[in-house]
Amino acid sequence: xxxxxxxxxxxxxxxxxxxxxxxxxxxxxxxxxxxxxxxxxxxxxxxxxxxxxxxxxxxxxxxxxxxxxxxxxxxxxxxxxxxxxxxxxxxxxxxxxxxxxxxxxxxxxxxxxxxxxxxxxxxxxxxxxxxxxxxxxxxxxxxxxxxxxxxxxxxxxxxxxxxxxxxxxxxxxxxxxxxxxxxxxxxxxxxxxxxxxxxxxxxxxxxxxxx
Numbered sequence: 544x545x546x547x548x549x550x551x552x553x554x555x556x557x558x559x560x561x562x563x564x565x566x567x568x569x570x571x572x573x574x575x576x577x578x579x580x581x582x583x584x585x586x587x588x589x590x591x592x593x594x595x596x597x598x599x600x601x602x603x604x605x606x607x608x609x610x611x612x613x614x615x616x617x618x619x620x621x622x623x624x625x626x627x628x629x630x631x632x633x634x635x636x637x638x639x640x641x642x643x644x645x646x647x648x649x650x651x652x653x654x655x656x657x658x659x660x661x662x663x664x665x666x667x668x669x670x671x672x673x674x675x676x677x678x679x680x681x682x683x684x685x686x687x688x689x690x691x692x693x694x695x696x697x698x699x700x701x702x703x704x705x706x707x708x709x710x711x712x713x714x715x716x717x718x719x720x721x722x723x724x725x726x727x728x729x730x731x732x733x734x735x736x737x738x739x740x741x742x743x744x745x746x747x748x749x750x751x752x753x754x
Contacts, residue, residue, distance in 0.1 A: 545582035551609065551737050556730045557622070558583065558596060558612045561739050564716050568601040568610065583612060599623050600631075603685070605700070607742040608635070608721025613729065621729035626682060632725040635677040635687060636666075636741055638718035638748070639696040640710050643673040650690040654683040661690045669749070671711040672699055676722075687719060699748075718745055 544563055552559040560583060562568070567578045583596050596612040597619035613619035625631050643665050650661040660680040667674040673696070679686050688704050691697055697705035700714035707713075725736040 545579060545586065547586060550586075551739065552735070556614055556618045556728065557599075558614065559724070559735075559737050560610050560612060562602055562607055562610050562721075564605055564607040564742060564744065567604050568598050579610070580612075600626055600682075602721055603688075603717065603719070605716040606635075606719045606721060607745075608719075609724045609737055609739050610721070611724065611726065618729040622726060625726050629680070630727065632723075633679060633721060634723035635679075636720045636722045636745070637663075637675050637677050637687060637691070638699040638712075638714070638745065639673050639675060639691050640699060640701075640705075640712070641671070641673065641696050642668050643675065643696055650694060652690060652693050654686060654689055657681075657683060659683045659686050659690065661687060674749075688717065712748075714748060715744070718748070720745060 544566065549561050550558055551561050560579065562579055567575055569580050570578055580596060580598055587594050594614055596614060597616060599611040599613055599619055599622040602608065602610055611622055613622055647664045653659055658681060662678045662680060664676045665673060666676055677687055688698055688701060692701065692704040699710060699712055699718040700716045701707065720742050721739065723738045725734060727733065728735055
């Protein structure tokens with residue numbers, strides 16, 4: 544599930560990985576052994592390297608797409624600081640229930656009394672769902688999922704913040720893919736930008752349903 548092919552970029556300081564859906568980034572209090580971090584460490588171990596990787600942020604278990612790992616605690620701290628001060632730019636592709644009217648908009652609802660802002664752009668209206676590009680300006684937990692539920696367009700596959708049975712289009716997981724990420728290299732300050740093709744299951748849905 545996670546292999547050398549999952550690695551989008553690598554150098555002496557960091558690794559950018561294309562995370563498949565269905566795997567945790569790090570263990571929860573239940574202490575699961577099968578996580579993206581553990582798998583990545585095994586990939587490096589197979590090369591004969593003794594390096595450990597350190598996640599700089601997280602994606603939900605169900606979310607697919609790009610995630611940054613550092614190869615040292617110092618590099619991890621530098622990248623995490625970029626997230627903290629809003630220097631990292633992230634874009635997602637999401638499928639949401641219903642037909643969104645506005646071609647673009649900004650959702651600004653606090654989450655747990657903290658400022659939360661999500662910008663989006665409509666890419667395509669399909670039968671009973673919309674394909675959108677999402678750019679969160681803040682990084683609250685479950686921000687995209689909560690914000691689209693609040694405007695009446697929960698993500699396809701949403702079962703935590705909406706009732707799955709209410710969706711006309713069925714999908715096995717939350718239809719969210721981290722498609723682009725831009726940040727500064729922790730060693731030399733270069734701006735790095737990476738993109739990831741839409742996950743296979745989301746592509747299959749586009750192909751299986753009429754417009």
